Amino acid sequence: MHPRVKPALRRGWRDLTTVQFGVARAHAVVLGPMDPATAGLLDLIDGTRGPAMLREEGERIGLRxxxxxxxxxxxxxAGLLDDATGGGESANALRKRTDVLDRLRPDLASLSLTDREPTGGIRRLTARRGMRVQVRGAGRVGATIAAVLSGAGLGRVDVLDGGRVEPSDVAPGGLPAEAIGERRDESARRLVRRCAPGPAPRRARPFRTSRSPFTEASPTATGPGTSAGAAPSAALSAAPGATDGVERPADPGLSLVVVAPRDGLAAYAPDPRLAVPYMQSGTPHLYAGVIEGTGVVGPLVLPGASACAGCLDLGRAERELAWPRMLAQWRSGRSRPVQACDIGLATTVAGLAATHALAFLDGGLPASTGTRWELPLPELDWRPEPVAPHRECTCGAARRRNPLGEWERVLDGPDEREDTPMEGEPHETMAG
Known part of the structure; x- marks a missing residue:
């Protein structure tokens, strides 16, 4: 081990004997009291020395x-140390790819803050390179999400969409203006390759499996209006056009599917029949989009553990009796209004959706799990809309006692910090 004080945290002295690491309250930690010799040793914990050499350096300045x-x-x-040489063979291979690692250093620094283990950051970064994610939709929101996920170091990002790029699809960070008229899927693939920090390793162990811990034990999750034994292809063909012309079954090898259709209605009120492949294969999926000047992120669906599209549909119909009738009219396709998808709002939604996706892939349960976040113009105030599992939905989430607890164990996520600062003050840990 070659310990290194996490370089992402700024260091400042609160007084002559107390040092604070970090500015923002979420990750700030205070150490003290600290004598001058110990303070001098801090500067030597920079990843170039192992513990034995640090002991020798400490002895020279009078420390036992x-x-x-x-x-x-x-x-x-306190979660303040990184290991400059740890993380296993995959981490060492990444360190040798300086061109790739230099692109990903800000991401590595961020992961080192959210994972308190000395090798946690580099392990999660290398784990990303073994993951495969699918984005369904290549409009202003979907293409930008795909670009961000690719730039964050995910090993493979597939984008599915039909048709050709229209002027309204162009967005900063998404499809460029010169792509107008090209096939959406081809243009999106070029975008993903251009944003990737480098080629992923050929053989990488996935950090997680997409298989839900409840898939085999629970009945097939189909949602309302679909027979329990329906095949994925039959379910997809039941609602043509809801995925912008893309009708393919879910791949069980996927770590996550992000559903970001160009038609915001399919993100705001997703058709449960189109989610059948994800539910059957146990593939986690996240909805994101913009409808009528309102950004939508979530829910993140963990099959069998959190509310799904069927739960969302049943819950809304229970609260609003006219909802199924209106939804059928809107899904009919007889009237296709111009999408009110403000470029700033679309970029904001794409950024938040990508952040939630990465938080999940890195082993956490983001706030979109079982919750839809809405951002309407012009207020620009994110509003959480909880989506509870419905007792009549065949996904089975409502019949389990602690399904998210089971998912946390499957995700093998980071432990919660025990030294999170209290409101208004950083946490204090005594040393020296």
Whole structure:
């Protein structure tokens, strides 16, 4: 191990004996009291020395070996240390690809803050390179999401959509103006390749499986209006056009599917029949889009564990009796209004959706799990709309006691910080 004080955190002295790591409250930690010799040793914990050499350096400035070990232990407990050489073979291979790692250093720095283990950041970054994600939709929102996920270091990002690029699809960070008239899928693939920091390793172990821990034990999740034994192809053909012309079954090898259709209605009120392949294969999926000047992110559906499109549909119909009748009219395709998808709003939605997707892929359960976040213009105030599992939905989430707890164990996510700062003050850990 070659310990290094996390470079992402700025360091400042609160007084002569107390040092604070970090500015923002979420990750700020205070160490003290600290004598000048210990403070000098902090500058030497930069990843170029192992513990033995640090003990030698500490001895030269008057510190005992056990004092150096205690400082390293306290820094580790506080989540302030990285290991500059740890993380296994995949991490070492990534370090040799300096061109790729230089592109991903900001992402690595961010992951090092959200994972308190010394090798947590580099392990999660290398794990991303073994993942495969699918984005369904290549409009202003979907193409930008795909570009962000590719730029974040995911090993493979597939984009599915039909037709040709229209002027209204063009967006900063998404499809460029010169792509107008080209096939959407081909243009999106070029965008993903251009944004990728480098080729992913040929053989990489996935960090997670897309298989739900409840898929085999629970009945097939189909949602209302679909027979329990329907094949994915039959379910998809039941609602043509709802995925912008793309009708393909879900791949069980996917880590996540992001459903970001150009028609915002399919994100706001997703057709449960089109989610059958995801539910049957146990593939987590996240909805995102813009409808009538309102941004939508979520829900993130964990098959069998959180509310799905069927739960959303049944819950809305229960609260509003006319909803099924109106929805049938809107889905009929007889009237296709111009999509009110403001470029700033579309970019905001794409950024939040990509962030939630990455948080999930990195082992967490983001706030979109079982919740839809809405951002209407012109207020620009994100509003959470909880989506509860419905007792009549065949996904089975409503009949389980603690399904998200089961998912947390499957995700193998990071432990929660025990030293999160209190409101208004950073957390204090004594050292030295």
């Amino acid at each position: 070996h056990d004092h150096v070990d205690l400082l390293l232990s306290r820094l580790t407990e």
